[in-house]
Amino acid sequence: MSRALILDTETTGLDPATGDRVLEVAAIEVVNLMPTGRHFHKLINPERDVPPEATKVHGFTASMLADKPLFAAILPELLEFLRDDPVIAHNAPFDFKFLDYEFDRCDTPRIPRSRMVDTLEMAKKRFPGLPNSLDALCRRFGIDLSARTTHNALLDVQLLGQVYLELMGGKQPGLELATTLGGSRTSLATTAGPVARTPRPIVNTPEELERHAAFVGKLKEPVWASLG
Template structure:
């Protein structure tokens, strides 16, 4: 099953105050394994960035004024997320901004039924504990040292690792194949293949091992 880990950065908190999206980042997961498919863009919000938002992501009005508008990327964005479940931390925030951008273009809004909110997952799993992305990275020993400021793709990468942990999975994931006992380890950065063949002990080795166990187990170590 394919999913998309998604994050946005904006000019401010509320769409009611006219705030817009300045960055979208997406990382595709295939059965919880990050693929090489990503979607990323900076956007011209056609308005000024609030001081608080500037402190969070650092994108200046001058930089954003040279970027594409949402209308220029909406087709590619919708194609990227089509028929995939969205994984978002604090989904209400990102969806409100994405749906606002879509509404401004007269397009259909995204359905929150096809969204996994990792903030809700974390609150259910750790009631009363901090559930920010940074707090969850700390809990799961995910290195977030690159997150000096909020940027969509870095946040997506961190969230993908946190999401896997929230579901009780472990990285890297093993894909077992029937051909000659081949195992493939896949992580978000690279793919390493290695092969292990089953080596059966000889009769002499098996006998010596059995004798060793019988001799060892008779000892009292406690």
């Protein structure tokens, strides 16, 4: 079983070194590339104002977040959810930079960079020279963007989960197909071992053999004449 977390943050700005803070964290669990339905989502009081330009991106204001918990309060639950598995994010260094800052403030070890998976870098390698924002990738893969009016972290990780699946090949390992026959659901699971098959030899009719012989007879030195 391969477990990973797809994560996104929303912040008050672009750089924690200038005082910007995390105000939303969301993550979903994927196992063998597929979402399990388990997720983590918290709004956070950033302990500072939210500039209007940031509000235009994600829709949050300082007053909306005033009664939310501080980052230190949500950190234990976040760590429990992430465990030691890979953390996937779009433009992951941005999110990790902010998480580093918040973890440092809480005197908590940072998430090792060895666990970081950046879907932006994956997309750049697959689609060099093309736009590779989350919106652009969703449109390229035919993923519905109608609900994405702002950069909501929980919606973004759900969209990124679909994008990540496509970037990894668009197929779940060990995929189980399902068909509906007469109203009943039948599962057709793939197997790791060899599949038994019944041979179906092709036997030509006498008429087909006669037509083939007539066709070959019209050819000059046909290769078929030398075959048994």
